Amino acid sequence: MSIIAALKGKGPNGLGFATTAEEATAGCDLHGKTMLVTGCNSGLGRETVRVLALRGARVVATARTVEKAREALAGLAGDFLPVACELGEPASVRACVATVKAGAGPLDAILCNAGVMAIPTPQQKLGWELHLFTNHIGHFILVTGLLDRLAPAGRVVVTASRAHHRAPAIGIDFDNLSGERGYAPMKAYGVSKLANILFTRELARRLGGGGKPGQTANALHPGVISTNITRTIPQLGQLAMRALAPLMLKTIPQGAATQCYLATSPAVAQITGGYFSDCNPEETTAAGRDMGMAARLWQESEALVARLP
Numbered sequence: 001m002s003i004i005a006a007l008k009g010k011g012p013n014g015l016g017f018a019t020t021a022e023e024a025t026a027g028c029d030l031h032g033k034t035m036l037v038t039g040c041n042s043g044l045g046r047e048t049v050r051v052l053a054l055r056g057a058r059v060v061a062t063a064r065t066v067e068k069a070r071e072a073l074a075g076l077a078g079d080f081l082p083v084a085c086e087l088g089e090p091a092s093v094r095a096c097v098a099t100v101k102a103g104a105g106p107l108d109a110i111l112c113n114a115g116v117m118a119i120p121t122p123q124q125k126l127g128w129e130l131h132l133f134t135n136h137i138g139h140f141i142l143v144t145g146l147l148d149r150l151a152p153a154g155r156v157v158v159t160a161s162r163a164h165h166r167a168p169a170i171g172i173d174f175d176n177l178s179g180e181r182g183y184a185p186m187k188a189y190g191v192s193k194l195a196n197i198l199f200t201r202e203l204a205r206r207l208g209g210g211g212k213p214g215q216t217a218n219a220l221h222p223g224v225i226s227t228n229i230t231r232t233i234p235q236l237g238q239l240a241m242r243a244l245a246p247l248m249l250k251t252i253p254q255g256a257a258t259q260c261y262l263a264t265s266p267a268v269a270q271i272t273g274g275y276f277s278d279c280n281p282e283e284t285t286a287a288g289r290d291m292g293m294a295a296r297l298w299q300e301s302e303a304l305v306a307r308l309p
Contacts, residue, residue, distance in 0.1 A: 053078025
């Protein structure tokens with residue numbers, strides 16, 4: 001057991017830092033359910049796909065290319081639909097939506113797991129900073145495109161991060177969506193993770209007001225795990241993460257626990273608009289609770305998507 005796991009122990013529900021995805025889904029029978037997971041090709045996404053299939057779900061598993069998805073699924077047992085979904089390319093996301101609508105029934109959960117992190121130099125996509133575009137807009141297009149396929153008690157689970165604390169105190173600067181002013185890799189990543197939380201809050205509000213009764217949306221911090229998402233971190237930082245992993249970091253099965261828990265557990269079936277860590281509720285920054293900012297982000301996102309060819 002890591003030092004952090006020993007110090008944190010377990011939360012009120014008996015789950016905690018060291019809980020694995022298999023433990024978080026123990027007793028869940030997902031036969032007859034269909035769940036979509038982005039970023040299935042490695043790390044938390046692949047473990048999430050594996051565990052959901054282990055519990056009986058049919059899993060729509062997306063990766064940047066269908067070949068990568070198929071490669072990741074080749075060694076797993078279960079019922080899978082591999083689909084290409086490059087979150088940084090709107091045409092790819094829209095094609096994914098069309099494929100899912102044609103090849104899958106109602107979705108009992110959409111798990112927005114994939115993302116990019118710590119891009120060294122400022123980059124933009126259609127005028128938006130690339131972390132923000134990929135991690136937020138890509139999933140915005142995907143989820144809003146599939147809302148009509150979300151089951152009556154369907155769940156949207158968005159992998160955010162405690163890195164949202166790295167966003168500026170003002171939260172999202174709508175006058176600097178390109179990220180060109182004051183760019184720093186982890187700050188930009190933090191802004192995108194704040195956007196994930198705000199998107200989830202506003203989605204939960206909209207589902208409660210105009211969605212089907214029982215539909216929920218929750219965000220989470222998976223923990224700090226050394227996975228492929230850290231590949232853009234400088235080499236010295238990667239070496240430090242690997243050295244600290246046995247003492248401080250979560251394993252991949254532990255990192256996948258909270259998103260699997262939110263997608264499956266009866267205990268959270270009626271909870272929406274929340275933010276979780278270690279399978280238990282956690283508070284966000286003040287910016288992460290700003291519903292005015294959440295509404296503005298939704299409006300800006302819709303406006304961008306409306307301009308897409």
